[in-house]
Amino acid sequence: MFGKRSNDPAAPRRPASQAPSGGAAPAEPAKNAVVALPTQTTPRAEAAEQTRRHSEEYYDVKTSVFNALIDTIDLTQLAKLEAAAAREEIRDIVGEIIQLKNVVMSIAEQEELLEDICNDVLGYGPLEPLLARDDIADIMVNGAGTTFIEVNGKMQKTGVRFADNAQLMNICQRIVSQVGRRVDESSPICDARLPDGSRVNVIAPPLAIDGPTLTIRKFKKDRLRLEQLVQFGSITPDAKAILEVIGRVRCNILISGGTGSGKTTLLNCMTGSIDSDERIITCEDSAELQLQQPHVVRLETRPPNLEGEGEITMRDLVKNCLRMRPERIIVGEVRGPEAFDLLQAMNTGHDGSMGTLHSNSPREAISRLESMIMMGGYALPTKTIREMIVGSIDIIIQASRLRDGSRKITHITEVVGMEGEVVTLQNLIVFEITGEDANEKIIGRHRSTGIARPRFWERAEYYNETEKLAKALANSEVRDAMGRTMGEADA
Numbered sequence: 441m442f443g444k445r446s447n448d449p450a451a452p453r454r455p456a457s458q459a460p461s462g463g464a465a466p467a468e469p470a471k472n473a474v475v476a477l478p479t480q481t482t483p484r485a486e487a488a489e490q491t492r493r494h495s496e497e498y499y500d501v502k503t504s505v506f507n508a509l510i511d512t513i514d515l516t517q518l519a520k521l522e523a524a525a526a527r528e529e530i531r532d533i534v535g536e537i538i539q540l541k542n543v544v545m546s547i548a549e550q551e552e553l554l555e556d557i558c559n560d561v562l563g564y565g566p567l568e569p570l571l572a573r574d575d576i577a578d579i580m581v582n583g584a585g586t587t588f589i590e591v592n593g594k595m596q597k598t599g600v601r602f603a604d605n606a607q608l609m610n611i612c613q614r615i616v617s618q619v620g621r622r623v624d625e626s627s628p629i630c631d632a633r634l635p636d637g638s639r640v641n642v643i644a645p646p647l648a649i650d651g652p653t654l655t656i657r658k659f660k661k662d663r664l665r666l667e668q669l670v671q672f673g674s675i676t677p678d679a680k681a682i683l684e685v686i687g688r689v690r691c692n693i694l695i696s697g698g699t700g701s702g703k704t705t706l707l708n709c710m711t712g713s714i715d716s717d718e719r720i721i722t723c724e725d726s727a728e729l730q731l732q733q734p735h736v737v738r739l740e741t742r743p744p745n746l747e748g749e750g751e752i753t754m755r756d757l758v759k760n761c762l763r764m765r766p767e768r769i770i771v772g773e774v775r776g777p778e779a780f781d782l783l784q785a786m787n788t789g790h791d792g793s794m795g796t797l798h799s800n801s802p803r804e805a806i807s808r809l810e811s812m813i814m815m816g817g818y819a820l821p822t823k824t825i826r827e828m829i830v831g832s833i834d835i836i837i838q839a840s841r842l843r844d845g846s847r848k849i850t851h852i853t854e855v856v857g858m859e860g861e862v863v864t865l866q867n868l869i870v871f872e873i874t875g876e877d878a879n880e881k882i883i884g885r886h887r888s889t890g891i892a893r894p895r896f897w898e899r900a901e902y903y904n905e906t907e908k909l910a911k912a913l914a915n916s917e918v919r920d921a922m923g924r925t926m927g928e929a930d931a
């Protein structure tokens with residue numbers, strides 16, 4: 441009744457969307473042999489999140505309208521249309537179907553139904569409403585039935601669910617095929633990127649025991665700046681000024697922090713202090729940085745292909761970028777033997793280079809670096825490696841996500857030198873937890889440790905930044921009731 445397709449190739453067809461490659465088998469193989477629609481296998485798919493739960497009746501109607509739509513349209517033709525035109529086409533047909541089926545629905549419900557169906561046919565199905573929200577940091581799908589999100593540093597369970605693992609797998613496949621990759625039983629781990637820049641990881645059965653597991657780090661359209669970190673209470677205005685000086689005077693910086701603590705965000709912020717005439721080369725596993733300078737070359741690693749060939753590692757990139765006349769090298773995340781090459785670069789005239797590293801404190805960051813270099817197969821004595829670290833890294837900035845979900849910069853620490861075989865560190869600014877309010881929000885303060893002349897003072901002099909630095913350090917000193925700093929009170 442809706443211009444149903446026949447197997448006659450001459451019969452006119454409505455256009456219809458391209459189905460993702462791979463994934464679930466189509467419900468009607470005879471007619472739809474070339475396509476696999478996620479929702480065909482998933483009649484009860486729900487594009488509902490926590491705030492958008494619908495009645496069972498709604499899903500029944502959706503299923504019946506959806507099935508009628510699939511019978512009506514020609515998916516391969518629809519694939520040739522622009523997204524907006526395809527949406528229009530679906531809108532028209534769905535309107536017709538609703539009329540013909542005498543479905544009683546309010547205009548608002550009809551709009552939602554249409555939206556859900558378009559998401560299933562053209563987009564990422566139940567994920568769409570979550571992808572549309574800008575307040576979400578991460579989307580974590582643990583099999584078809586469970587989806588969590590992180591909002592304001594807190595995990596929340598959502599009402600979003602996929603009809604079954606086949607639909608979820610189909611959507612994962614759709615995502616990774618956009619960057620020319622595949623995910624299936626034979627290659628069950630895959631990194632990819634959404635068109636908007638969001639970072640995606642998929643791990644599929646049999647490795648993920650309870651179904652395909654999809655993790656998305658949402659890309660922030662408006663990148664955070666140091667100014668916003670001050671507004672969020674992650675740092676004080678004075679600590680911000682110190683960070684600006686550190687970035688401007690070309691200290692070599694390591695940003696340390698746990699998973700999702702805000703390392704990449706902070707690295708991005710730190711690049712804001714780089715002058716616009718510097719040549720910057722960035723090396724990342726998945727391009728996340730958004731530098732504002734005009735002279736930036738962005739490099740990205742490549743995983744091996746299905747035959748296990750063609751891998752380009754972070755080390756390859758860092759080594760190569762030394763031949764590209766960089767002034768600053770920025771490594772998204774140091775996690776292996778490239779640590780050695782980055783330190784060498786920092787040591788040999790590429791001052792102002794930066795990188796992030798997974799670790800829970802500045803002290804731990806040093807030992808992580810050390811073990812990365814040792815694991816890279818360099819037969820160097822520990823002392824030599826430590827000397828190399830001391831000679832290369834000037835500042836470690838520690839980012840942390842606290843138990844109340846807030847993100848803070850907890851340390852600005854200088855690498856000072858060696859005492860015997862031990863690397864000496866000196867905190868300039870630390871975040872001290874002083875208590876907790878009634879809503880379990882952590883209360884604390886950033887304070888200077890009383891160091892008035894950091895080791896990079898000379899650099900600051902060279903760049904004419906001493907006044908700003910001295911003022912920010914002095915302002916960060918905590919004063920007692922009598923207005924004395926800690927040092928003055930002790931004296």
Ligand SMILES: Nc1ncnc2c1ncn2[C@@H]1O[C@H](COP(=O)(O)OP(=O)(O)OP(=O)(O)O)[C@@H](O)[C@H]1O
Pocket residue numbers: 576577578657658660664669672674697698699700701702703704705706847848
């Ligand atoms: N200071 C902050 N205040 C509030 N939100 C923040 C802050 N820093 C980062 N975020 C948000 O936290 C999320 C994670 O940040 P980011 O990607 O920088 O973390 P990461 O440490 O690099 O994570 P990963 O270990 O996964 O690479 C992002 O959504 C980001 O916008």
Ligand SMILES: [Mg+2]
Pocket residue numbers: 703704705773
């Ligand atoms: Mg990161």
